[in-house]
Amino acid sequence: MSLLKVINCWKLFGGLKALQNVNFEADQGILGIIGPNGAGKTTLFNVITGVYKPDKGKVFLKNRDITGLSPHTIRRLGISRTFQIPRPFINETVFENVLAAGFFGRVDKVSKKELIEETEKILEFVGLIDKRDEEASSLNIHQRKLLEIARGLITKPILLLVDEIASGLTPAEVDNVVSLIKKVNEKGIGVIWIEHVMRAIMKAAERIIVLDYGKIISEGSPEKVAKDPLVIRAYLGEEIA
Numbered sequence: 429m430s431l432l433k434v435i436n437c438w439k440l441f442g443g444l445k446a447l448q449n450v451n452f453e454a455d456q457g458i459l460g461i462i463g464p465n466g467a468g469k470t471t472l473f474n475v476i477t478g479v480y481k482p483d484k485g486k487v488f489l490k491n492r493d494i495t496g497l498s499p500h501t502i503r504r505l506g507i508s509r510t511f512q513i514p515r516p517f518i519n520e521t522v523f524e525n526v527l528a529a530g531f532f533g534r535v536d537k538v539s540k541k542e543l544i545e546e547t548e549k550i551l552e553f554v555g556l557i558d559k560r561d562e563e564a565s566s567l568n569i570h571q572r573k574l575l576e577i578a579r580g581l582i583t584k585p586i587l588l589l590v591d592e593i594a595s596g597l598t599p600a601e602v603d604n605v606v607s608l609i610k611k612v613n614e615k616g617i618g619v620i621w622i623e624h625v626m627r628a629i630m631k632a633a634e635r636i637i638v639l640d641y642g643k644i645i646s647e648g649s650p651e652k653v654a655k656d657p658l659v660i661r662a663y664l665g666e667e668i669a
C-alpha cells in the first residue's frame with residue numbers, strides 16, 4: 429500500500445494553473461521533487477497538507493481520503509511539514525519551539541513529562557541540544573532549518589514534507605542535512621523533499637518527480653531524470669552547460 433496518493437490534482441490561482449493534473453504515489457522512502465521557481469512545488473505541499481483544497485482531484489493518505497481536511501486534522505493523521513522560510517517563534521527558546529509544536533500537533537495522549545523527554549531526544553537527534561535554551565532568533569540558517577525538522581518530528585509523523593532545507597547552506601551543512609533526512613527515513617518515516625540543491629537531492633532521493641508549470645514532466649531514479657532531455661531543457665540546462 430502506498431503511503432500517499434495524489435490523483436489528478438489541479439490548483440488554480442485565477443487564470444494561473446499552479447498544478448495541472450498531478451498524479452503520483454509516494455511510499456516509505458525518500459521522494460524528491462525538483463523544478464524551476466514557480467513550478468508549483470510548494471503549492472503541491474499546500475494541497476497535500478490542507479492549506480489549499482485542490483480545484484479538482486484527490487489526496488489519499490494510506491488509502492484514506494484526506495482531500496480538503498483542515499491542516500490541523502491532516503497533521504494529526506500523520507503528515508508534518510517544514511517551511512521554505514523557517515517560521516519559529518523567534519522570542520521563544522529552541523526547546524519551547526519544539527515543545528509547543530508537540531502540544532499542538534500530537535494526536536496521542538502524552539503527558540507533559542513525556543513530551544519534554546521526547547523534545548530533548550529530538551533536539552539531540554537533529555543536533556540542536558546545545559542550543560536548547562537559546563532564543564530561536566539567535567540561530568543561524570542551518571540551525572533554523574534543523575529546528576524546522578525537529579518541530580516536524582515532534583508530532584510523530586508517518587510522512588514528513590521537507591521544503592528546501594539545503595538552500596543557503598555551506599557544503600558541509602548540506603551533507604549534514606542529507607544524512608539527517610536519511611536518518612529520519614530510516615526511522616520508518618516517509619519523506620517527500622522539495623529541493624533546488626541538486627547535490628543534496630540526487631544523493632538522498634530514491635525517486636524524483638520533476639514539476640514544470642504545474643505539470644509532472646519527468647519521474648524516475650535521480651540518474652534517469654538528470655539525463656532526461658525535457659528536464660535538462662526545463663530546469664537543469666544551465667547547470668549542465
Ligand SMILES: Nc1ncnc2c1ncn2[C@@H]1O[C@H](COP(=O)(O)OP(=O)(O)OP(=O)(O)O)[C@@H](O)[C@H]1O
Pocket residue numbers: 441444446463464465466467468469470471472512
Ligand atoms: N496564494 C497564491 N495566490 C496566487 N498565486 C500563487 C499563490 N501561491 C502560489 N502562487 C503562484 O503559483 C505558482 C507556483 O508557486 P509555488 O510557490 O508553488 O512555486 P514553487 O515551485 O514552490 O517555486 P520556488 O522554487 O520558487 O519555491 C507561482 O506562479 C506562484 O506565483
Ligand SMILES: [Mg+2]
Pocket residue numbers: 469470471512
Ligand atoms: Mg516553493
